[in-house]
Amino acid sequence: MHAPKQVPTQAYRASLLHFIDDPRLNEQATQWHEDGLLIVRDGRVQAAGDYASLKRTLDDAVEVQHFPGKIIAPGFIDSHIHYPQTDIIGSPAPGLLPWLEQYTFPAERQFQDPHHASEVAAFFLDELLRCGTTTAMVYCTVHPASVDAFFEASSSRNLRMIAGKVLMDRNCPEFLRDTAEGGIRDSETLIKKWHNKGRQLYAITPRFAPTSSAAQLQLAGELARAYPDTFIQTHVAENRDECAWARSLFPQARSYLDIYDGYGLMRQRAMYGHCIWLDDEDRARMADTRSAVALCPTSNLFLGSGLFDFKSAEAAGMHLSLATDVGGGTSFSMLQTMNETYKVARMGGCHLPATRLFYLATLGSARSMQLEGCIGNFAKDTEADFILLDPQATPLMARRTSQCNSLEELLFALALLGDDRSIAATYAAGKQVHVRK
Structure with missing residues (x-):
């Protein structure tokens, strides 16, 4: 008998943003990791959190794809x-x-x-x-x-x-x-x-x-x-x-x-x-x-x-x-x-607030559709649909975001100044389906 084919683990390092609740109702709803890691296996999220903590859980053979200056967020x-x-x-x-x-x-x-x-x-x-x-x-x-x-x-x-x-x-x-x-x-x-x-x-x-x-x-x-x-x-x-x-x-x-x-x-x-x-x-x-x-x-x-x-x-x-x-x-x-x-x-x-805007476009919409646990955030076993946001996608955005002093300022600049150019890459079920040219 042949051994089952091993599905490779994928790991992505960047700043990481997602929500576990509505930030209007829960002060702990916004999950932000300045240096974050998203681990994906077989098209689903295995873990999401601080790079320093999660890196130890990876096999040495797993290549970590690093995107400095980018933000990993749910699609x-x-x-x-x-x-x-x-x-x-x-x-x-x-x-x-x-x-x-x-x-x-x-x-x-x-x-x-x-x-x-x-x-x-x-x-x-x-x-x-x-x-x-x-x-x-x-x-x-x-x-x-x-x-x-x-x-x-x-x-x-x-x-x-x-x-x-x-x-x-x-x-x-x-x-x-x-x-x-x-x-x-x-x-x-x-x-x-x-x-x-x-x-x-x-x-x-x-x-x-x-x-x-x-x-x-x-x-x-x-x-x-x-x-x-x-x-x-x-x-x-x-x-x-x-x-x-x-x-x-x-x-x-x-x-x-x-x-x-x-x-x-x-x-x-x-x-x-x-x-x-x-x-x-x-x-x-x-x-x-x-x-x-x-x-x-x-x-x-x-x-x-x-x-x-x-x-x-x-x-x-x-x-x-x-x-x-x-x-x-x-x-x-x-x-x-x-x-x-x-x-x-x-x-x-x-x-x-910008956190509420990003929530409404991710977990808020998933909840409205009764699809929480399937899409919308990085809870374990959710489908690995995510994007790479680029806060420096345009000269103006780069200038503005370089002077941000809080997460709210950074997300607000993305929401008010961003557009399709702000999407560096898009992934569906762990597979890259778009990359900005």
């Missing part, structure tokens, strides 16, 4: 993004609904072509990795082929991704319309094909209440109950016109969010994009059901949708995560998204 997690909108990022329109009609729907029509879907999916994933994002909750189109193309591209890169076919059976162009029964039937087929296959996870995806009939939302809720470990993703309360439209279509509902609640679509692993125009009863319901918010500041500012209310959300105990919302969002970079998140919070009278 970013983007909780709301549309891969079919990659090619319309930065398109002008006076608001959300005209933007959908003029740009989004025509672009999504092309995803009936599997070759087009595959080409965009490959570019999209490479762009995420270039920006340090290793997990995302992704909207595909109404076409099942768009989902297959996405998951095939993700599987080939061995990424932890969540995605789903859009459900949309009314108030949309005929060329993008499915049916209540057909959309759910296609979704169930895709769940069986992709959910928990390798690192792929499925999200039941009503686009938003105005484009789904009551029958489709009812069936979506039944599907969610039949597959309780799947995810749910949709939009809610993004702008005032959309809220008024949703309420007019579902007059029996107390609020826009209540539409989804009435059809059984609020539960753990449910991710709601935007949540700007909620009231206190809505926020309490979000917290009670452990449904989560995807904060999309670049999109909300670009489309003029409004400013997220951090004070009310935190008072209600809502689960928050950070998202780019490309292509309404204007950047794939979670660092640029942190920049805009900070400013939106300031406009509402809140100061978000």
